[in-house]
Amino acid sequence: MNVTPFLMFQNSDAEEAMNFYVSLFDDGKVVSIERYGDEEPDRKGTVKLAVFTLAGREHKCIDSPPVHEFTFTPSMSLFVDCDSEEQLQRLYDALGEGRQALMPLGSYGFSRKFGWVNDRFGVSWQLNLP
Incomplete structure (x- = not known):
């Protein structure tokens, strides 16, 4: 499976x-x-x-061949544990380019640094530095 x-x-x-x-x-x-x-x-x-x-x-x-009434939503996201702050920043900048962050990069108490963005295709990404 x-x-x-x-x-x-x-x-x-x-x-x-x-x-x-x-x-x-x-x-x-x-x-x-x-x-x-x-x-x-x-x-x-x-x-x-x-x-x-x-x-x-x-x-x-x-x-998708048919157009649907739905698209991506932040309730389902891709969660990435990054290896370094530089990697986190690079992904955050590239994925969030020209978009509003759902959660700007910062320390939220559950990791050293975290950010959440929707990319230009509507896919949601949670980027974490554990």
């Missing part, structure tokens, strides 16, 4: 988001990508299913 984070994008953002995330983690990589083909001409070339790794963990993402 395995549990894998699965991100569904609605605006054909899956590949851009995946490549952005992979670029932020030293060991990040795209494992596989399957695209819609001629059978769905309105979706052709978008991500049918992609697999990528961040910090040794597998994630999956898709571009």
Whole structure:
């Protein structure tokens, strides 16, 4: 049995988001990508299913063919324990660029430093320095 984070994008953002995330983690990589083909001409070339790794963990993402009434919400987030303050700051700056922080970087009593941001794709990230 395995549990894998699965991100569904609605605006054909899956590949851009995946490549952005992979670029932020030293060991990040795209494992596989399957695209819609001629059978769905309105979706052709978008991500049918992609697999990528961040910090040794597998994630999956898709571009959803139908538009839904919902999107990402901060009630579900990716939690990252960082190895250094520099790493925390770099991720916080990149993921939160141009966005309002849900919790600005600071000491909240449960870690040395913590910040919570929604990235430009709407995915929520909790960044922690234990």
